[in-house]
Amino acid sequence: MRRCNNFFQAYRYTEMSVLVLLSVLGVVLLYLGLFNNRGAVAGVGIAGLLAAFVLIASDWHLESPLFNGIIQFDTYARSFSLVMIVVTVLLFLFGIDYYAKVKENVAEQYALMVFSLVGGLLICSFTNLVVLFLGIEILSIPLYILAGGKRDSFRSGEAAFKYFLQGSFASAFLLMGLALIYGATASFDLAAVEAYSAVPANGQNMIFLLGLFLTIAGVAFKVAAVPFHFWSPDVYEGAPTLITAFMSTVVKTAAFAAFYRFIANLQLPGAVETMLVVMTICTLFLGNIVALRQTQFKRLMAYSSIAHTGFLLLAFLGTDARTPDVLFYYLGTYALATVGLFIVLTLAKRAALGDEHIRIFRGLFRSNPWIAVAALLMLLSLAGIPLTAGFVAKYRVFVLSLTNGYIWTTVLAVLMAVVGIYYYILVVREAFTPQEQETKPIVVAPLNWLVISICGAAVVVLGVMPGLLRM
Amino acid sequence: MIAALLLLIPFISALVLVIARPAQARPIALVSSLASLAVVLYAWISYTGGTVIHYDLDWVNDWGLRFKVGYDGVGLLMLILTGVVFPFIVATGYGQQHDRPATFNALLLFTQAFLYGVFLAQNALLFYINYELTLIPVFFILLYWGGENRRAITVRFFIYTLLGGLALLFGIVYLLVQNGGNGDFTALASLSIPASTQVWLFWALFLAFAIKLPIFPFHSWQPETYYMAPLQGTMVLGAVLLKMGLYGVYKLVFPIVPAGVEYWQTTVIVLALIGAVYGGVIAFRQSDLKRLVAFSSLSHVGVLCAGLFALNAYGVSGSFYQAFAHAILVLGMFYIVGAMQERMGTSDMSVMGGLKGQAPRLAALFLLVLINAIALPLTQSFVGEWLMFAGLWQVDGWLAFFALTTIVIGAIYMLYAYQRVMLGPDRTNVTLADASTRDHLYLVPLIAVTLILGVYPGPILELLDAPVQQLLSSLSVH
Numbered sequence: 001m002r003r004c005n006n007f008f009q010a011y012r013y014t015e016m017s018v019l020v021l022l023s024v025l026g027v028v029l030l031y032l033g034l035f036n037n038r039g040a041v042a043g044v045g046i047a048g049l050l051a052a053f054v055l056i057a058s059d060w061h062l063e064s065p066l067f068n069g070i071i072q073f074d075t076y077a078r079s080f081s082l083v084m085i086v087v088t089v090l091l092f093l094f095g096i097d098y099y100a101k102v103k104e105n106v107a108e109q110y111a112l113m114v115f116s117l118v119g120g121l122l123i124c125s126f127t128n129l130v131v132l133f134l135g136i137e138i139l140s141i142p143l144y145i146l147a148g149g150k151r152d153s154f155r156s157g158e159a160a161f162k163y164f165l166q167g168s169f170a171s172a173f174l175l176m177g178l179a180l181i182y183g184a185t186a187s188f189d190l191a192a193v194e195a196y197s198a199v200p201a202n203g204q205n206m207i208f209l210l211g212l213f214l215t216i217a218g219v220a221f222k223v224a225a226v227p228f229h230f231w232s233p234d235v236y237e238g239a240p241t242l243i244t245a246f247m248s249t250v251v252k253t254a255a256f257a258a259f260y261r262f263i264a265n266l267q268l269p270g271a272v273e274t275m276l277v278v279m280t281i282c283t284l285f286l287g288n289i290v291a292l293r294q295t296q297f298k299r300l301m302a303y304s305s306i307a308h309t310g311f312l313l314l315a316f317l318g319t320d321a322r323t324p325d326v327l328f329y330y331l332g333t334y335a336l337a338t339v340g341l342f343i344v345l346t347l348a349k350r351a352a353l354g355d356e357h358i359r360i361f362r363g364l365f366r367s368n369p370w371i372a373v374a375a376l377l378m379l380l381s382l383a384g385i386p387l388t389a390g391f392v393a394k395y396r397v398f399v400l401s402l403t404n405g406y407i408w409t410t411v412l413a414v415l416m417a418v419v420g421i422y423y424y425i426l427v428v429r430e431a432f433t434p435q436e437q438e439t440k441p442i443v444v445a446p447l448n449w450l451v452i453s454i455c456g457a458a459v460v461v462l463g464v465m466p467g468l469l470r471m
Numbered sequence: 472m473i474a475a476l477l478l479l480i481p482f483i484s485a486l487v488l489v490i491a492r493p494a495q496a497r498p499i500a501l502v503s504s505l506a507s508l509a510v511v512l513y514a515w516i517s518y519t520g521g522t523v524i525h526y527d528l529d530w531v532n533d534w535g536l537r538f539k540v541g542y543d544g545v546g547l548l549m550l551i552l553t554g555v556v557f558p559f560i561v562a563t564g565y566g567q568q569h570d571r572p573a574t575f576n577a578l579l580l581f582t583q584a585f586l587y588g589v590f591l592a593q594n595a596l597l598f599y600i601n602y603e604l605t606l607i608p609v610f611f612i613l614l615y616w617g618g619e620n621r622r623a624i625t626v627r628f629f630i631y632t633l634l635g636g637l638a639l640l641f642g643i644v645y646l647l648v649q650n651g652g653n654g655d656f657t658a659l660a661s662l663s664i665p666a667s668t669q670v671w672l673f674w675a676l677f678l679a680f681a682i683k684l685p686i687f688p689f690h691s692w693q694p695e696t697y698y699m700a701p702l703q704g705t706m707v708l709g710a711v712l713l714k715m716g717l718y719g720v721y722k723l724v725f726p727i728v729p730a731g732v733e734y735w736q737t738t739v740i741v742l743a744l745i746g747a748v749y750g751g752v753i754a755f756r757q758s759d760l761k762r763l764v765a766f767s768s769l770s771h772v773g774v775l776c777a778g779l780f781a782l783n784a785y786g787v788s789g790s791f792y793q794a795f796a797h798a799i800l801v802l803g804m805f806y807i808v809g810a811m812q813e814r815m816g817t818s819d820m821s822v823m824g825g826l827k828g829q830a831p832r833l834a835a836l837f838l839l840v841l842i843n844a845i846a847l848p849l850t851q852s853f854v855g856e857w858l859m860f861a862g863l864w865q866v867d868g869w870l871a872f873f874a875l876t877t878i879v880i881g882a883i884y885m886l887y888a889y890q891r892v893m894l895g896p897d898r899t900n901v902t903l904a905d906a907s908t909r910d911h912l913y914l915v916p917l918i919a920v921t922l923i924l925g926v927y928p929g930p931i932l933e934l935l936d937a938p939v940q941q942l943l944s945s946l947s948v949h
Binding site: 385399466 | 531534535536596599600601603604607610611614615622625626629630633634637638640641644645647648
């Protein structure tokens with residue numbers, strides 16, 4: 001009996017079992033690819049993800065440092081991991097239809113997404129800066145391949161190449177930054193770096209300052225904050241839509257979780273805080289203003305993703321006990337709305353023979369009223385209209401930033417929220433304007449219908465009862 | 472119970488309408504709006520004064536979200552207004568040919584539910600949520616059933632209104648943060664904010680209402696939107712939606728930033744009166760009846776806002792009294808516009824003239840509606856306008872003078888319009904149907920309300936008296 005208990009005790013290190021489970025899952029998916037059984041691949045993938053979900057959720061609030069304390073699966077890490085897994089499940093469900101016509105290499109795509117997810121789990125649970133770097137690389141390298149997933153598409157290849165080049169550049173920044181931080185603090189341990197930063201005089205240390213700058217720049221690249229955003233519109237547009245959805249939800253969530261985990265308890269020197277504020281202002285401004293000019297839906301979503309990065313960064317400014325919860329809520333609800341919209345886009349794009357202009361949504365309400373209403377709810381959520389989750393998310397960000405005294409930055413954010421409403425509402429207008437000429441009808445497979453409905457319902461339910469999504 | 476019924480009757484009916492057959496749409500909507508009217512009237516009868524709180528429930532407390540609903544006298548008047556107006560708006564639909572009538576009426580009822588929410592809310596954030604939500608059904612009404620150029624105009628209207636809305640959200644969040652997350656109106660009113668902060672916070676809170684009303688120079692969305700909107704949409708906008716602006720000022724601006732109000736009082740009154748005179752002059756130049764009524768509404772609203780900002784018992788009571796009168800007037804005027812469009816196929820006055828010969832009853836009804844617009848004694852508007860002028864007179868004689876000129880201008884353009892439509896030689900080649908039973912059923916109750924409340928304004932002024940006195944005494948303390 002005692003031995004038995006010990007046995008289970010060992011497996012209470014769920015984060016390890018989750019990491020192992022997911023890595024093995026990826027390998028299994030690769031092998032399943034050999035048999036070319038597409039249904040089984042998605043099915044096994046989803047089953048594995050759900051198992052990981054259960055493993056993480058079952059040991060809620062258990063904080064166990066692992067591997068000599070370089071990873072800690074605390075509530076923070078668990079919550080973000082759960083969001084990422086749920087969103088990946090939704091994307092896999094969408095993948096069944098998305099990859100139905102693809103001849104080869106389907107299993108590899110699923111496997112790479114799972115590998116990328118493992119990196120995501122690592123970077124939201126790191127307590128050692130080396131793990132941060134490793135995690136980001138594990139997260140990114142599969143994405144370089146996935147972005148080029150359409151091998152015969154010129155744009156997809158371009159996206160992959162651009163992403164790879166700029167991504168490696170950012171990795172170099174990050175690595176240099178971490179090295180400098182190590183040079184100043186003589187430790188990769190996050191707690192030690194935090195302790196170092198707490199001494200006011202150390203804020204003047206140029207090596208430490210430069211290290212922080214470069215590290216933040218490296219992470220800011222992953223969340224597509226201005227001026228490190230140049231890759232995102234091209235990559236979003238060129239990558240296969242499923243992968244774009246994966247990047248703008250799972251990857252973004254992971255990167256933000258890592259970003260905040262890194263700076264949460266650091267005493268940021270004044271210069272670094274100024275850098276964050278400037279970055280926030282630029283991101284809010286540029287993301288929203290440039291999105292105004294977009295007529296291609298995928299590019300629009302890319303800039304809107306940058307704009308949302310701005311709102312999320314706004315929550316970072318100043319320290320507040322509520323920040324992690326706000327980030328969690330914002331990222332979770334943003335991911336749900338985004339996934340649903342990308343599915344609607346794929347279906348509309350298919351009917352419009354590859355066109356991505358927002359006019360492909362025209363007449364959606366006439367032909368598929370329910371899909372149009374769900375898309376409406378998701379767009380309103382992204383725009384931040386009350387009773388959708390997006391409103392609560394923005395509202396809580398504003399509460400945070402005003403509590404921390406950033407009045408003028410908040411004023412800018414409010415103005416940019418109006419701009420944001422404008423470009424989302426243009427898409428709504430298309431969907432609810434009757435189509436003049438006959439077009440190919442939009443076909444919605446039952447599974448896609450289900451995922452879209454889940455996403456549409458979720459943003460309303462979470463908007464009406466925001467207490468449901470709590471860390 | 473009353474609050475729950477008011478919120479749920481329209482909301483559930485709207486959900487039912489989504490799956491209803493087109494032929495059933497209007498009867499269901501009409502029954503629903505009459506049922507909620509009955510509830511409102513019951514609330515009026517059973518009201519004994521003070522602030523009634525029906526529910527005070529946790530929603531997400533630590534984020535400042537509380538479901539606190541109830542009403543005081545002014546809130547009740549607004550609820551009555553909403554209850555009275557909607558059966559008429561729904562009934563207007565019987566003369567209209569709509570694509571998808573079920574969806575259309577569902578959207579109308581959703582608007583009504585959220586309007587009740589606005590007037591019932593006793594928590595700033597709850598108020599805001601409902602305030603913004605009224606915009607969504609109206610957006611679709613305008614976008615799907617609007618007239619020419621609706622796509623551009625609707626988006627402009629939407630963005631313009633939301634610009635104000637988000638400024639309001641900013642103001643509310645600022646207040647919540649100052650107040651430790653408690654957003655109840657009573658709690659916010661007892662907050663003491665430095666005068667220098669109030670000066671800018673005033674605009675954060677007031678901008679939304681200035682746009683919603685709209686007052687000069689925030690009015691540029693209004694005439695085009697009113698003109699383009701389907702008839703019932705225009706009625707919703709003119710009769711009730713803009714009243715949210717007045718109510719919002721009363722509930723959210725006056726008690727919370729009194730020093731800011733004092734600072735900007737004259738500016739706002741002057742802007743409002745500029746808009747009033749400007750709207751009147753432009754209305755005179757219109758050759759289209761619907762545009763004319765839209766600009767006349769702009770003119771009336773300017774005076775409403777000026778009266779409210781007179782900040783004395785006459786001005787504030789008069790403004791709310793007139794708000795009710797204006798709602799009745801908007802319904803009547805736009806119904807006439809619709810009746811003309813139905814008969815002539817256009818609302819262009821240049822092709823009309825001498826219609827009185829063919830349609831004497833319609834002409835008489837038009838005249839009876841119109842005397843309310845020009846605030847003739849014994850009509851409801853006379854009471855309201857008189858009170859507002861008295862209020863403005865206490866502030867400054869010149870302001871009262873300019874407000875009075877709008878009445879003269881109003882009389883000119885309204886009577887001139889009547890002359891062009893009804894009097895003179897018959898210039899039309901069509902045979903015209905006189906007022907039908909439906910027209911009588913619709914307009915006679917409106918005219919009756921106008922005349923009764925014009926002679927006996929007591930019941931409504933009684934509602935307003937206590938809360939307005941309370942507001943003014945709390946302002947004089949600051």
